[in-house]
Amino acid sequence: MRSMLAATLMFASATSANAQMTTPQTPGTKPKPIQTGPIRPPAMQTPSATADAMGQAERLSLQSDLAWVGQYNGAITGDVSTRMVEAIKEYQKAKGGKPTGVLNPQERAALAETARKKQESVGWKIVTEMTSGARLGIPAKLVPQQATDANGSKWTSPTGTVQIQLSRRKEANPTTAKLADAEKKEPAGRKIDYTVVKPDFFVLSGLQGLKKFYVRGTFKGDEVRILTILYDQATENTVEPVVIAMSSAFNGFPSGPQAGPPPRRNVEYGTGIVVSDDGAIVTDRLVTDSCLAITIAGYGSADRLAEDKERGLALLHIYGARGLKPFSLAGGAAKTNVDVVGIADPQSQGGASGVSVVKATLAPVPSSNSMLSPPPAVGLSGGPAIDSDGRFAGVALLKPAMVAGPATSVPASQAVMVAADAVRDFLKANKVTANGTSTDAKAAVVRVICVRK
Numbered sequence: 059m060r061s062m063l064a065a066t067l068m069f070a071s072a073t074s075a076n077a078q079m080t081t082p083q084t085p086g087t088k089p090k091p092i093q094t095g096p097i098r099p100p101a102m103q104t105p106s107a108t109a110d111a112m113g114q115a116e117r118l119s120l121q122s123d124l125a126w127v128g129q130y131n132g133a134i135t136g137d138v139s140t141r142m143v144e145a146i147k148e149y150q151k152a153k154g155g156k157p158t159g160v161l162n163p164q165e166r167a168a169l170a171e172t173a174r175k176k177q178e179s180v181g182w183k184i185v186t187e188m189t190s191g192a193r194l195g196i197p198a199k200l201v202p203q204q205a206t207d208a209n210g211s212k213w214t215s216p217t218g219t220v221q222i223q224l225s226r227r228k229e230a231n232p233t234t235a236k237l238a239d240a241e242k243k244e245p246a247g248r249k250i251d252y253t254v255v256k257p258d259f260f261v262l263s264g265l266q267g268l269k270k271f272y273v274r275g276t277f278k279g280d281e282v283r284i285l286t287i288l289y290d291q292a293t294e295n296t297v298e299p300v301v302i303a304m305s306s307a308f309n310g311f312p313s314g315p316q317a318g319p320p321p322r323r324n325v326e327y328g329t330g331i332v333v334s335d336d337g338a339i340v341t342d343r344l345v346t347d348s349c350l351a352i353t354i355a356g357y358g359s360a361d362r363l364a365e366d367k368e369r370g371l372a373l374l375h376i377y378g379a380r381g382l383k384p385f386s387l388a389g390g391a392a393k394t395n396v397d398v399v400g401i402a403d404p405q406s407q408g409g410a411s412g413v414s415v416v417k418a419t420l421a422p423v424p425s426s427n428s429m430l431s432p433p434p435a436v437g438l439s440g441g442p443a444i445d446s447d448g449r450f451a452g453v454a455l456l457k458p459a460m461v462a463g464p465a466t467s468v469p470a471s472q473a474v475m476v477a478a479d480a481v482r483d484f485l486k487a488n489k490v491t492a493n494g495t496s497t498d499a500k501a502a503v504v505r506v507i508c509v510r511k
Contacts, residue, residue, distance in 0.1 A: 220290070328508070
């Protein structure tokens with residue numbers, strides 16, 4: 059930046075010097091008198107003008123670095139502002155330098171290195187939240203514990219001193235003003251000390267009990283995305299620079315990766331496989347997430363005993379049921395084609411609960427799962443995939459679609475098959491004896507009903 063300023067001054071100085079030179083005289087003409095008064099030097103370039111001459115990327119980087127060292131508390135937009143210039147001056151004063159508002163190369167390099175170390179110390183990374191498709195920055199070392207359900211994700215520190223939540227929901231005719239008013243009241247007792255409401259987003263901050271909080275929300279159509287950050291006041295020096303970075307990094311509806319399917323419904327249907335005669339059932343973990351109650355149609359309530367987040371499986375159990383026909387999980391490696399057996403959503407079959415069989419093709423991926431194409435209908439998630447020999451090949455699961463490109467160019471969902479070996483390992487790890495002998499998959503599947511708040 060100093061070289062840019064120096065170049066400007068050199069140009070101005072050269073222009074001034076040329077202006078003082080005697081104009082070459084044409085023979086026979088009377089020479090003009092030489093100016094003898096003092097020459098005023100050109101005005102120094104202001105810090106704002108220096109910043110304005112930078113590229114957009116460099117201004118963004120400068121604002122970000124200033125935020126990370128705790129000197130800048132504005133939006134990281136790349137726009138030139140008095141706040142940014144004052145932040146530069148404060149940084150220079152803190153380092154014992156002259157507060158010119160323009161960083162020399164050594165100061166700029168030192169700022170960048172300090173900011174990098176701050177980011178590294180908290181494990182800063184940009185992530186895409188799985189269920190909403192929103193992009194946000196997460197200090198992974200501060201909040202290593204993550205929990206995800208159908209309506210968003212929550213990251214927490216081991217002691218709960220820092221909590222970050224990204225939530226999603228549908229709301230009729232939302233506006234930022236309505237959303238901000240709702241957040242002010244929930245939870246009760248919030249003390250608001252800062253509010254910004256714009257047409258496309260809102261920001262609130264203040265105190266919630268003994269914790270400081272920061273909320274940023276936005277919407278698109280009837281879809282709402284809310285980012286909430288809670289942190290103990292004792293962590294303020296560490297967390298507040300992260301809050302500023304998170305606010306600016308947050309993009310509730312990125313135009314790149316697809317933003318995922320709509321939030322999970324209040325009542326959701328899936329398929330379960332009865333795997334033991336005492337009532338053990340394996341099914342889709344996401345279908346049974348955040349349920350107030352889980353019901354197995356025709357048998358009553360079920361308990362969720364275990365889950366496997368990596369593979370996407372859940373273990374349910376019903377008690378006192380009679381006449382169960384557990385399915386045999388004996389099987390080998392999956393073939394190219396499979397039949398997926400399950401019970402479609404009642405809306406897809408006029409309120410009925412008939413068992414469906416749909417064909418799908420397997421495409422191996424680098425994991426224990428394989429992609430299924432085309433995805434089975436809603437309601438079949440959690441159902442068994444049967445190979446061409448009629449044996450158990452795995453469990454079919456519907457997943458949110460997270461792909462690049464416009465929403466109109468991709469299917470609403472994708473599907474994977476958890477391999478038979480992985481299913482057996484999951485049951486064995488949870489001490490379930492899969493003693494099924496039936497090869498009739500239609501008789502072994504049940505409808506799983508999840509009721510959410």
